[in-house]
Amino acid sequence: MSLTLHFHPLASYCHKVLIALYENDTPFAPNSVDLSNETERAALLKLWPIGKFPVLRDDARNQTIPESTVIIEYLDRHYSGRTRFMPVDVDRTWQARLRDRFYDLYVHEPMQKIVGDRLRPDGKKDPHGVEEATARLRTSYRMIDQEMATRTWAIGDEFSLADCAAAPALFYANEVMPFGESHANVAAYFVRLKARPSYARVLKEAEPYFAMFPR
Ligand SMILES: N[C@@H](CCC(=O)N[C@@H](CS)C(=O)NCC(=O)O)C(=O)O
Numbered sequence: 001m002s003l004t005l006h007f008h009p010l011a012s013y014c015h016k017v018l019i020a021l022y023e024n025d026t027p028f029a030p031n032s033v034d035l036s037n038e039t040e041r042a043a044l045l046k047l048w049p050i051g052k053f054p055v056l057r058d059d060a061r062n063q064t065i066p067e068s069t070v071i072i073e074y075l076d077r078h079y080s081g082r083t084r085f086m087p088v089d090v091d092r093t094w095q096a097r098l099r100d101r102f103y104d105l106y107v108h109e110p111m112q113k114i115v116g117d118r119l120r121p122d123g124k125k126d127p128h129g130v131e132e133a134t135a136r137l138r139t140s141y142r143m144i145d146q147e148m149a150t151r152t153w154a155i156g157d158e159f160s161l162a163d164c165a166a167a168p169a170l171f172y173a174n175e176v177m178p179f180g181e182s183h184a185n186v187a188a189y190f191v192r193l194k195a196r197p198s199y200a201r202v203l204k205e206a207e208p209y210f211a212m213f214p215r
Pocket residue numbers: 011012013014035051052053054066067068069
């Protein structure tokens with residue numbers, strides 16, 4: 001098999017790439033990495049010294065691709081299928097990239113800040129950072145709620161890279177700061193995402209690991 005995905009079944013950015021792989025039934029070998037295992041961590045660092053997953057290895061093209069957004073763009077170009085993640089229309093392309101950046105930087109990142117703080121030992125917590133992250137999430141929910149009032153998917157009628165980014169970001173953000181009844185359009189969009197077979201499969205496979213999530 002040409003493609004290997006180095007990932008963890010609970011990791012949100014890995015979910016983003018799994019959605020893209022499952023959308024098109026792209027064949028790949030999954031390699032689950034336990035970062036607390038020194039050998040497995042060293043192997044990941046060898047591939048990508050930053051030490052974060054997902055990382056895609058493509059033996060057929062002799063390429064190692066880190067970063068979820070870049071992996072999805074790579075899959076779209078070299079292993080394309082029925083779902084295209086990057087729209088062909090140039091204006092739709094930048095809109096997909098913008099929404100992808102938005103969900104990564106302004107939903108996923110503050111969510112990770114809040115979750116990460118829960119894992120910090122006493123005396124090393126960062127309440128000010130968590131306050132800033134909470135405020136950022138609040139703004140993002142408001143923006144998403146407005147735009148999803150008239151859209152099915154993140155950029156309109158077609159599922160794209162941006163929806164792969166949105167699903168795991170919203171899933172875990174909702175765990176740390178529920179959308180609530182005041183964000184009905186965010187909640188309805190999230191229901192659509194969860195009903196998408198690719199993401200439903202990701203969540204099902206992650207289920208046995210959810211107990212590891214710091215609630
Ligand atoms: N910008 C990266 C972020 C990847 C990332 O934050 N991955 C997390 C898992 S969701 C990770 O590897 N965490 C382990 C660590 O930072 O040590 C991407 O889009 O792939």
